[in-house]
Amino acid sequence: xxxxxxxxxxxxxxxxxxxxxxxxxxxxxxxxxxxxxxxxxxxxxxxxxxxxxxxxxxxxxxxxxxxxxxxxxxxxxxxxxxxxxxxxxxxxxxxxxxxxx
Numbered sequence: 001x002x003x004x005x006x007x008x009x010x011x012x013x014x015x016x017x018x019x020x021x022x023x024x025x026x027x028x029x030x031x032x033x034x035x036x037x038x039x040x041x042x043x044x045x046x047x048x049x050x051x052x053x054x055x056x057x058x059x060x061x062x063x064x065x066x067x068x069x070x071x072x073x074x075x076x077x078x079x080x081x082x083x084x085x086x087x088x089x090x091x092x093x094x095x096x097x098x099x100x101x
Contacts, residue, residue: 010067013075014040014050015099021079023055027072028065033057035065036080038087041097051091053084062086064093 017024017037026033035052043049048067054060062084083101 010070010073011040011048011098013073014067017075018099018101021081021101023076023078023080024052025072025074025076026057026065026070028057028070030071031057033063034076035063036084037101038083039091039094039097039100041094041100043093044095046095049094051094053080053087 013024014037016022018040021036024035024037026035033054034056035050035054037050037052039051041049043064043066050065050067052063052065054063087101089100
């Protein structure tokens with residue numbers, strides 16, 4: 001699987017992962033994480049961000065990742081079948097959505 005670290009590459013990998021419902025491996029703030037990406041877009045502070053359900057890393061749950069702080073990102077061979085518990089398609093923390101589940 002492809003590994004990328006530039007912002008255009010990260011955005012492309014995330015968009016594809018959302019469409020394919022593919023689980024991602026990420027290194028964020030120097031912590032390895034396994035995540036299910038749900039929303040890619042710009043938050044209220046104009047950061048390109050990802051809302052994802054974290055499966056492993058610092059515990060399970062919803063997390064928002066600023067793409068400029070992602071150190072490593074790559075797709076895995078695993079997929080998720082449905083949106084994670086509590087998924088809000090109209091998440092108010094995003095001012096513009098690029099891709100979503």
